[in-house]
Amino acid sequence: MSTSTSDHTDSTRRTAHEPAAPTVRHTKWGLAVAFGLAGAVVVALIVLAFLWPVATAEPRNLPIAISGPSAQVDGLEAALDEKTGGLFAYTRVDDRAAAVAAIQDRSVYGAIVLGQAPEVLTAGAANVSVAQQLTGLAAQLQQQLAAQVAAAGGDASQVKVAVTDVVPLSANDPNGAALAVASFPLVLGEMLGGILVSFLVVGTWRRVTALVVYGVAAGLAVTAILQPWFGVLQGDFLINALALGLAMFATASLIVGLNALIGRAGIAVGAILTILVANPISSATLPHQFLAGPWGDIGQFFVPGAASTLVRSLSYFPAADTAAQWLTLVAWAAAGLLLSILGHFRNQAPVALPESELDPLPANAA
Structure with a gap:
């Protein structure tokens, strides 16, 4: 009898020390509706950003x-x-x-x-x-x-x-479909490189190193796909790779720089600037003269527009003056690096990176 009582007491004590089941708190109904509406607004803005330049384009001049x-x-x-x-x-x-x-x-x-x-x-x-x-x-x-x-x-x-x-497209892309389709994935790739470096690399110069490696490797890889593999691009392979790599470095460095300067919100700012502003007015698929107002010309001073014009010129129009496009890409790349240096004090901890992958703290560190 005493044994049974002792067992019951031990069981009661264990139960008393076990944590209670967590209580799940639900989002307020009003906030849930607000989030749904916010999502709808975001989708509408994205559709508008991409559709507006095409819908308002007018063949002229x-x-x-x-x-x-x-x-x-x-x-x-x-x-x-x-x-x-x-x-x-x-x-x-x-x-x-x-x-x-x-x-x-x-x-x-x-x-x-x-x-x-x-x-x-x-x-x-x-x-x-x-x-x-x-x-x-x-x-x-x-x-x-x-x-x-x-x-x-x-x-x-x-x-x-x-x-x-006089200047036909490649026999492997006679309608220019592949060249036009490639423009948007390239923009996404440029952003992805910046986002990954922002989240996973700590240290200003380590981020710069990662960006350089990304730009060189991505430029070579993408050019290899577009030129010898699918035959979409023509001309000098290394020059094409330099142009594509510089474009990817420019966008990625801008995102990293904005993240360094203003925190994680900088990634959103860089993504919005690239996807919703620069890409729709890049004129990758139609002449920039067709866009409403000055937007076609403005689009050539962003990375997607300059990169699209530059790659097409290098591949098919070697006699074209490409100085403006090269300078535009270099300027954006330099701006990203400058922002990274100015924001060097915001080296946030990486996401889900094991301790073994980080340099040890100096002996005199707090």
Whole structure:
């Protein structure tokens, strides 16, 4: 009997010392509804940011070269302006060779050559949709010239307007789909590198080292995928890798720098700036002249826009002046590094990193 009582007492004592089951406290109903509405607002803003540039884009002021007899050129420009409502901005050149040179240095998207052998010059590598528009223009031009010849008593059937793609896309990406699709994953990759370094690396110079390693490795890896593997890019492999690596380093360093300066909120600021502001106005898939107001030009001074233009120029337009794009990427990279240095005192502890992966504290550390 005493044994049973003792067992009961021990059981009671153990039960008394066992922690009570935790009580789960629920979110207030009003706050739950507010969070749901906040999520809806975020989604709406994301959709608006990506849809707005496309929905408000208007084909206009598209630079093209034009050459030929002055009277013919004047008549053609007037007819095109009346029919297209100001779609084209004309640059008069002396001859076909000058028109080709203007296309190759990206001064214009295409050209119209009048005279004895009328021809429309396109550049599929500059923009596929513009090349298609110019190809359609060739058919209209042929009808117009044929009508003029017939009115003058000539043989309209002899009028032929040739179409020549001066700078075609790679045979492995004839429609430019892969090049356009690659732009957004590249932006996400740029952000991911910055986020990982911000969370997992402690120490200003260690973060800078991690960013450099990331930029070099990612530039080489992505270029290897886009160039020798899938054949989307052309030109010098190492120069393309340098451009892509610098773009990734620039965005990643900005995120790391903002995180160093203002804390974890800096990561959100960098992501919003990159995804919701810079990427939608990067003009990766349409000419920057088509975007409303000055946004197309502004977009070229952010990393996604500068990187997209630079990579396309390096791959297909080696004669183009790329100084502005290189300087833009370098400026953003330098800004990120400067922010990292200014915020060196905010070296937050890494997330879920084992103690063995961290340097020991100095002997005189508190």
